[in-house]
Amino acid sequence: VFVCGCGGSISDIVDTNGVASYCRELEGVVYSGNIGYACTGEAAKEIGALAQQHKLTHAVVAACACCNLDQICYSCSDRRIQCKSNLILNGHNDGVEYEFVNIREHCAWVHSDPKLATAKARTIVRAVIR
Numbered sequence: 001v002f003v004c005g006c007g008g009s010i011s012d013i014v015d016t017n018g019v020a021s022y023c024r025e026l027e028g029v030v031y032s033g034n035i036g037y038a039c040t041g042e043a044a045k046e047i048g049a050l051a052q053q054h055k056l057t058h059a060v061v062a063a064c065a066c067c068n069l070d071q072i073c074y075s076c077s078d079r080r081i082q083c084k085s086n087l088i089l090n091g092h093n094d095g096v097e098y099e100f101v102n103i104r105e106h107c108a109w110v111h112s113d114p115k116l117a118t119a120k121a122r123t124i125v126r127a128v129i130r
C-alpha cells in the first residue's frame with residue numbers, strides 16, 4: 001500500500017502516516033508506506049523498486065487516481081493520468097497489478113474533520129485490499 005500525501009492536499013487533512021501504519025496490520029499486506037507525490041516519475045521509480053524488493057504482485061496506490069489506466073472517468077485530471085502512466089506505461093512493466101483509490105476527493109476534500117477523513121481513508125483502502 002502506497003499512501004500519497006499529495007504535497008499536503010491529502011496529508012493536511014488525512015493522517016497518511018496513520019493510514020499507512022494501519023494498513024501494515026492488515027492481513028495480506030506485505031508493505032505499506034507514504035509517498036509525497038505518487039504522480040511523479042521519481043515516485044514511480046520508488047514504488048517500482050519497493051515492489052521488486054518486497055516481491056509484490058499487487059499494489060494499492062491511495063492518492064487521487066480512482067480508476068484503472070484503461071478507464072478514464074469524468075474526474076480524471078492530468079495528474080491522475082500522469083500517475084497511472086508513470087506506474088504502468090513508462091517502463092514499469094514490473095508485473096505488479098496496481099489498484100488506485102481516491103482518498104483526495106473522497107476523504108480529504110469532503111471532510112473538514114481530520115478524524116472522519118482518516119477513518120474513511122482507512123475504510124476505503126481496507127476495502128480494496130480484501
